[in-house]
Amino acid sequence: MAAVPPPMPPSAPVPLPSSDASTMNSDEMLPMPSRNPIPLSASQEAQVRDIYYARVRRQCADEIKAFADCALGRTFSVPFACREPHRIMNSCMKSHATPSEYDAAREEWFAQRLQRQKEREKKARRKAEQEAFLREWWGLPEKDREVAQREMEKLKRGERIGGFPAANRPRIEEEASKR
CATH class of the missing domain: 1.10.287 (Helix Hairpins)
Structure with a gap:
């Protein structure tokens, strides 16, 4: 299982995958907009969460596979027969489901813009x-x-990041021109 690289420093540009997913083109780089939370729309946050969950599952793939193998062909006896693999799988996922991993998933989402x-x-x-x-x-x-x-x-x-402004909200330019 491949190790996940640590999150990049705030000023480092985020590499973008080229159209071919197997190769990375170093020419296509966008800087991370900010390390501070940028408000995303609900669907964009859902995409970040999907990346986050996939990253955590990828890191615990062996433990998940062991639990799935144990649970295969069982119904009511799964909680009793597979208690130990389930505990190991959950502890692995809890240990990898950290805020830093969520930040890395968010950076990956921005990199795929x-x-x-x-x-x-x-x-x-x-x-x-x-x-x-x-x-x-x-x-x-x-x-x-x-x-x-x-x-x-x-x-x-x-892609617009941060959603759309309200249609009835007065704009800064309009307020300045009224004064």
Whole structure:
């Protein structure tokens, strides 16, 4: 089982995986926005938690496998027959489920920003190609070029971190201009 590298220092850039997951390209680096907590949306926090749980499970894979092997083919007797493997598995997971591991998962999530953006762009291009094909196939009018261009520009914008501001909240610029 491979050891997980320790979290990087605050000023170090976070390496980003290239489009090929097996190789790392050192040219694609984004700095970690801040070591301070940046508010993420609920879905973004869920993605960070998924990475965190996967990292903890990866570190305790042997213990989890031992418990699963013990529990295989059992129903009511699992708590009694597999008490020791279960205790070992839980203690391993508790020892690795630390705030520093959560911070490392959060840094990994930030490191994957460019990869997620490329995947979104690829998916949107594919969708646009399919829509154009279907419009041609069924003889429907072409989509307005301005609308298509706005959609592509929207995709090129980076992932927003921290959610969206409230629509009815006064902006700082507006308050300054009123004075």
